[in-house]
Amino acid sequence: MSRLADAERSGRTGRTGRSGRTAPRRAAAAVVLRGACFVAAAVFIVLPLAWIVLLSFSSGFHFPSLVPTSLTLAWWRDVLSSPGLVHSIVLSVTIAPVVLALSALLCLPAAYAIGRYDFPGKRLVLLGVFSLNAFPRISLYIAMIPMLFFLNLMGTAVGVVVVQLVGTVLFMTWIPATGFAAVPEALVDAARDAGASHLQVFSRVLLPLARPSIVVAAVLSFLAAFDEAQGTFLVGAPHYVTMPVEMYSLVLDYPLGVAAVFAVALSVPSALLLWSVRRVLFGIGAGSALHAR
């Protein structure tokens, strides 16, 4: 607030120094320019999302009108009465939790080790976890195909789980590891001095203090799996069509309203879950790597 006041003040003093007429004109032009930039950016970012919400409740438009002819819930009923679409919803809400659970089993012990212990090759482990995420995602999935054929996992549920799991490892390892690492040594020592066993130190001190980071990692991992489209498309088709993969065909083969309903339904859980952890998320910027394009 004080910086704002400073800026205002300095703006004013700056203007008084200039000639009386041009200064207000320049200031007005600056306000208009700023306003135009703001509106353009807001339109660019927000309106496409508002547009699909409107589409999901609209019976249709008389081009070029931007107002729907009438509002309807028919598209929502269509989606819920289509067995194929319901199947993909069920598939998505089944596979994502499985991926999350496996990711936790695989990565949380490692996160604990990385966060609390020093061992030879630790940097190499971190590098390994990070490096895979530095690869362009689609080429990584393409490269996985021969291996998945060899293991007979193409077109199987296990194959889909594997391909989604790959995208969660970084979140589930790195974020909780920083959480475990941030627990002050003094607290652990104090617990040990009071006679706590290793297990008690872990369950009463380390786990509660690292919990926020584990929750964030879980949310990001769940969404990474839930929203994963391209790898699942390559590996799971044609039997395992999750909600995001279904979007590919909805765009081409269904009425716009149905695709809009599906899109809104798919983005609500993502938006709510991410919003719930926004503070921590914005602090690390990790969510930016969440969605493979």
Place this chain on the structure above:
Amino acid sequence: MMSDAPTLTAPARSTHSNPPALGRRPGRRGIAGPRGGRVALLALLPVAFLAVFGGIPVVLSLLLVLGHTGGPNQAVSELGQNEIAGRGLGTLGAITQVLRDKVFQQSVVATVVVLLVTSMVVLGGGLAITVWHRLRPSRPTALLQFLAVIPLFVPVVIASFALWTFWGDRGAADSAAQLAGVSHALVFSGTLKGVVIAEVWVSLPFAVLLLRSGIAAVSDSSLDAARDVGAGTLRTARQIVLPQLRRECLVVFCFTAVGVLGSFTVPYIIGPSSPLLLGVDAATTFTSYNEPQQSAVIGFAIFALAAVVGCVYAVGSRSRRVAAR
């Protein structure tokens, strides 16, 4: 690339005033005895997983590219079409076949153009939003920063669909243009411009978050000093803020570029049917033409372009270090 982007310090509500970095815990050096060994095994679990489903597949895929269609690659080779097998050290047949392909050549050009334009627009837009708010903070600038992060909350497939309908033929933008009397001026779906719009849309949050954290480190006193000597907003931005944001700018540019290279959903939904972006070319070569070997070649072409971006990053950060000396 990722390892440079966010910090390696505690993301969570830290109870530690100065959380230790992950790389080193001096107090725990002595533990690398039998217990340390066991603990290291725990850390190996995700690495082993990534090796089996990430590292080894990349090697297998490379062998397939070079015509080694036997062994573990036999399963994919038997099902795929147009396989070019080689003996001994292998063959470059599949590579030359793809390199000579017109569709591939067009894809490379389209991808590089989209990558460069997207990265520059994202960097420029991110800088405009964050620097503006730092130098002239107000409610609109704060709101703009908030809006720029919204795409983070939207799955990319949804974003692609939303942008496809919004910028499409008879979409919202087209309707608005028609009402304003300029028909068909704002139809971008099915064009490379549409791909750039969508790639910018999905890349903006990362740019804003990273630049925002970098810009927070620019001291108030340096900005006040610039103001005291009469420097305007633009001049302060150019001469005080931007020189301190070089590292962040480099990361944003390179991260966006690699994101575009690895993207499939955005160009698949919004992009034209010709030229394709490399990600779409690689995927459809497998799914539509059933040519896993050629698809793998295109995959490695994407790797190669990403390596070029990596070199740009390395050279950029090195020259900065030299300049700092």
